[in-house]
Amino acid sequence: GQNIDQPTEMTATEGAIVQINCTYQTSGFNGLFWYQQHAGEAPTFLSYNVLDGLEEKGRFSSFLSRSKGYSYLLLKELQMKDSASYLCAVHDSNYQLIWGAGTKLIIKP
Amino acid sequence: NAGVTQTPKFRVLKTGQSMTLLCAQDMNHEYMYWYRQDPGMGLRLIHYSVGEGTTAKGEVPDGYNVSRLKKQNFLLGLESAAPSQTSVYFCASSPDSASQPQHFGDGTRLSIL
Numbered sequence: 002g003q004n005i006d007q008p009t010e011m012t013a014t015e016g017a018i019v020q021i022n023c024t025y026q027t028s029g030f031n032g033l034f035w036y037q038q039h040a041g042e043a044p045t046f047l048s049y050n051v052l053d054g055l056e057e058k059g060r061f062s063s064f065l066s067r068s069k070g071y072s073y074l075l076l077k078e079l080q081m082k083d084s085a086s087y088l089c090a091v092h093d094s095n096y097q098l099i100w101g102a103g104t105k106l107i108i109k110p
Numbered sequence: 111n112a113g114v115t116q117t118p119k120f121r122v123l124k125t126g127q128s129m130t131l132l133c134a135q136d137m138n139h140e141y142m143y144w145y146r147q148d149p150g151m152g153l154r155l156i157h158y159s160v161g162e163g164t165t166a167k168g169e170v171p172d173g174y175n176v177s178r179l180k181k182q183n184f185l186l187g188l189e190s191a192a193p194s195q196t197s198v199y200f201c202a203s204s205p206d207s208a209s210q211p212q213h214f215g216d217g218t219r220l221s222i223l
Contacts, residue, residue: 097158102150
């Protein structure tokens with residue numbers, strides 16, 4: 002079966018750095034996405050990785066290791082508005098997105 | 111910029127009733143998707159479309175039907191609603207490239223009593 006694992010919940014302090022991990026086992030791999038979803042709202046796109054390595058976009062970075070089936074999302078200089086769920090999703094061999102259940106990130110002052 | 115628009119935003123149905131959820135996108139995207147999101151679970155694909163006039167089943171298609179008569183619209187129908195279909199439904203669209211992100215509507219919160 003296909004599976005994506007993320008921690009259910011994480012807590013961090015405003016101004017700090019947090020790393021959200023995602024491991025996947027899918028039938029094929031054609032790219033990995035990270036989305037942000039605030040409570041009661043739609044998911045919004047954050048980053049895309051298809052090759053190994055780090056992609057940086059402002060305060061957010063995403064890393065991929067295809068050989069390990071592993072990715073992480075790194076959030077720097079945390080702000081209260083970063084409190085949200087972060088969803089990891091993988092394109093399988095049929096280009097269908099397989100979604101993780103999401104990591105709820107709680108930011109404390 | 112409207113993006114992806116879903117109607118209605120909220121709905122309460124009785125078991126056995128039918129309804130249609132409407133999704134409209136103004137970005138000229140080829141691909142459209144219907145997902146459901148339940149607590150503690152990832153988004154699950156119900157049905158999708160790779161272009162006008164085409165539809166295909168996703169991971170959890172039973173109890174739902176879809177139609178894509180116009181490129182900009184993707185309709186999701188529940189023929190006979192069941193309490194297990196209580197969920198938040200999201201529509202999304204994307205260009206025809208697999209590397210392009212999906213753009214989501216604001217969701218429809220559906221309760222079946």
